[in-house]
Amino acid sequence: MAKGNLPAVLAETLAYEGGWSDHPQDTGRATMKGITLATYRRYRPGATEADLRAISSAEVERIYRDGYWNQVRGDDLVRGVDLTVFDYGVNSGPARSIKALQQVAGVGVDGIMGPATVLAARGLPARDLIKRVNAKRLGFVQSLSTFAVFGKGWSRRIAAIEATSLSWVSTKPQLEADAKDARTTAQKQAGGAVVTGGAGAADQANHLSSLPVGVVIAVVVVVVGVLIFRVVINSQRAAALAKVAKEA
Incomplete structure (x- = not known):
């Protein structure tokens, strides 16, 4: 069990949440180190964007501990599983990450990290749990x-x-x-994309021959696009895994 592992976990998350952002298509808008102005104001009423930019490290840790780490009961999760569930929670909300964990663990899905969820999670192989929760996370963001x-x-x-x-x-x-x-997996998917986009496109067209040509082309483009993105995803996974393997 990972007691006091928040500093190590938070360091990994802040590598992606660090810095100021205010992207017009980001629903959180003004954000510093992953903390939105709305969230910050719950701890510091009346805070301005300037205050958020100057947020202290102690405030950052307090907000992440209260709002995310404690919500997913990070101290009660196995090391590694804690990072996976916490980071997902930071990105998409603790309830969503807990639900993904509950689905994988085979317990009631209510978005609350209760004793039964913790017990079930600790009873499963950590490596399998990590892979499956991250796969669910990927599936969710793809739907956005x-x-x-x-x-x-x-x-x-x-x-x-x-x-x-x-x-x-x-x-x-x-x-x-x-x-x-x-x-x-990435190499196999790359081969599939080539086949679908090349000679395989004719086969696709035959199956869809009753549809207008424009629709057929659009379908093939979508299929190839999905395959290519799967190649990208598994290439990213391969690179990240190779990096940590080299450092192990």
Whole structure:
């Protein structure tokens, strides 16, 4: 069990949440170190954007501990699983990350990290739990309307969080095998994209021959696009896993 692991976990999360941002398509708008102005004002009523820019390290840790770490009961989760669930919670809300964990653990899904959820999570192999929760996280962000804008960055972050989480509970050979598997999957998917976009496009067209040509072309483009993005995702995973394996 990972007691007092928040500093290590938070350091990983802040590598992606660090700095100021105010992207017009980011629903959180003004954000510093992953903390929105609305969230900051719950701890410091009346705070301005300037105050948020100057937020102290102590305030940052307090907000992440109160609002996220304690919500997912990070101190009660196995090292590695804590990072996976916490980072997902920071990005998409603790309730959503808890629900993903509950779905994988096979317990009632209510978004509340109760004793039954903790017990079930601790009873499962950490490596499997980490992989499956991160896969659910990836599936969720892919469903968002802003995925076209932020998707590549989100998937890179998820790949890195998965790799780091696994590095905390895996041997070097296990990490090397994970990287090899991801690389092999990416290569197979790349081959599938080529076939679908090349000679395979004719087969696709035959199956859709009753539809207008424009619709057929659009369908093939979408299919190829999905395959290509899967290649990108597994290439990101392979690179992240190879990095932590090298450092192990």
